[in-house]
Amino acid sequence: MDLELSAADLAFRDEVRAFLDARLTPALREAGRRMTSVFCDKAHSLAWQRILHEKGWAAPTWPVEHGGPGWSDIQRHVFFAECARAGAPNLAPMGLRMVAPAIMAFGTSEQKARYLPRILSGQDYWCQGYSEPGAGSDLASLQMRAVADGDDYVLNGSKIWTTHAHWATHMFCLVRTSTEGKPQAGVTFLLIEMDRPGIRVDPIVTLAGEHEVNQVFFDDVRTPKTDRLGGENQGWTVAKHLLEFERGGGYAAGLHAGLERLRDMARAEAVIDDPHHRRRLAEAEIGALAIDITERRVLSALATGGKPGPASSILKTQGSEQLQRLDELAVDTLAAYAAPHQPKAREAGSNELPVGPTHGLTAMARYLNNRAASIYGGSNEIQRDIIAKLVLGL
Structure with a gap:
């Protein structure tokens, strides 16, 4: 078992360091220093993402065919380590590192073409709709309903502890479409536009006095079935795949x-x-x-x-x-x-x-x-x- 970097990996490390020295601005370094959680404010996160996207490095874990750099596991580890050493602000993980791999694995060709380029560029900004007031660690007990109505689902319920929902353009969300059988068997995975009528985002101020998380309410919100990821009642499988990346x-x-x-x-x-x-x-x-x-x-x-x-x-x-x-x-x-x-x-x-x-x-x-x-x-x-x-x- 070789735990040391090879000569090629050391050369890659030097390339990353040179890039960070040249492109990581004083303002972005300050934003990195002032971070108080794993999440950076949207403005600074997207500013850094645009610089990395121009270089082709915004999505280190993505395959080349979707715009990733094609790095090895070692190169990804080196890149993240050097970003931490340099004090770079974190990129928002909900799109790049979480929902994007799920879209690659379960999305239709139309969904991949629609969402992946916009996630990569930062045009779309995502939040995660999993936890509910009565469903946290026991996520299978979620109750937010999605009732089929023609070509749409009608959503009612709420999600809580939703990081950056007040800034998000989209949410990937687990909803209940069936109450038969095991609780996991009635869950569906949806991709929801946050500007749909009936969505309300209420802030939750943390112990640190910061507005990072929210509660999101859905009141007869209509979202098209074409924004379902995977099959109906198959959302638990999609969620488990995504959790590997979380x-x-x-x-x-x-x-x-x-x-x-x-x-x-x-x-x-x-x-x-x-x-x-x-x-x-x-x-x-x-x-x-x-x-x-x-x-x-x-x-x-x-x-x-x-x-x-x-x-x-x-x-x-x-x-x-x-x-x-x-x-x-x-x-x-x-x-x-x-x-x-x-x-x-x-x-x-x-x-x-x-x-x-x-x-x-x-x-x-x-x-x-x-x-x-x-x-x-x-x-x-x-x-x-x-x-x-x-x-x-x-």
């Missing part, structure tokens, strides 16, 4: 970048030589290195035709919890200066003077937002059940 991606690069920020913060706050603080930094580094090695093992397996298997669940639990530990350490490093609530000062390009050091602006918001990291994408309790079954045979 849980995909690495943690190590972001954790290493976060550790560098923590070290700089500890120096600025004059706690870098405190033995207790140094021990916590060392523990965080050991955790990040363990995740890094595990990701490299997965990449090595993929390069020889293998599959991640339960390692994806291991990485999800350990990566999200290690992220939360870094957030806790940042708040502890800043002490009282982590507390002031100043969302305007956190905005990229803001000229509002912060209370306390600038490097502490995002610490508390990151801490609060990332409490959800161990819930979304499959809760860590469920991931541990998977690990117990597939690794320990329990």
Whole structure:
């Protein structure tokens, strides 16, 4: 098992670094630094996506026939790691990394021609309609109804925790089209235009004081059956395919970048030589290195035709919890200066003077937002059940 980069991969890494140095503007770097969750504001995300699209690098995981660069798993890992190291803002994942692979796998030729180019260019901006007030981890209990009426479905119900629904042009959505048999058997996958009459988006302000998520209400909303992805009552199959991509991606690069920020913060706050603080930094580094090695093992397996298997669940639990530990350490490093609530000062390009050091602006918001990291994408309790079954045979 070779865990080191080849000469060709090192040359590719240098190419990526040169591109980032040349095209990642100071404004975009600042937007990356000011991010308080895995999601970046739409304006900055799309600005970076346009630059990457011009280069042909907006969709590293896409096949060449749909506009992807044709990279290997190792090259994709290198690219994401270098973007994290450079502080690039994240691209919105709902279109590029989630619904697009589902459209490629289950869409008609007309759906692929209609949606994929607009996702790649950023012309369409997507949100995910899965969770409901009574259906979160137990997604099979969803109740939002879609009743067939001629060439349309008529939708009634609501979705909740819908990230960036207030900016989205489209939603990929799970709805109930049948109540017979197993709950999973009556679910259908729809692609919905967000400007249809009867859709209302209400904001949900998070613990961090930010408007990132929403509740979306559907009141007799009509959407054409031609925007169904896959067969009627076959949406669970589409959703499981999409979930593989929602849980995909690495943690190590972001954790290493976060550790560098923590070290700089500890120096600025004059706690870098405190033995207790140094021990916590060392523990965080050991955790990040363990995740890094595990990701490299997965990449090595993929390069020889293998599959991640339960390692994806291991990485999800350990990566999200290690992220939360870094957030806790940042708040502890800043002490009282982590507390002031100043969302305007956190905005990229803001000229509002912060209370306390600038490097502490995002610490508390990151801490609060990332409490959800161990819930979304499959809760860590469920991931541990998977690990117990597939690794320990329990």
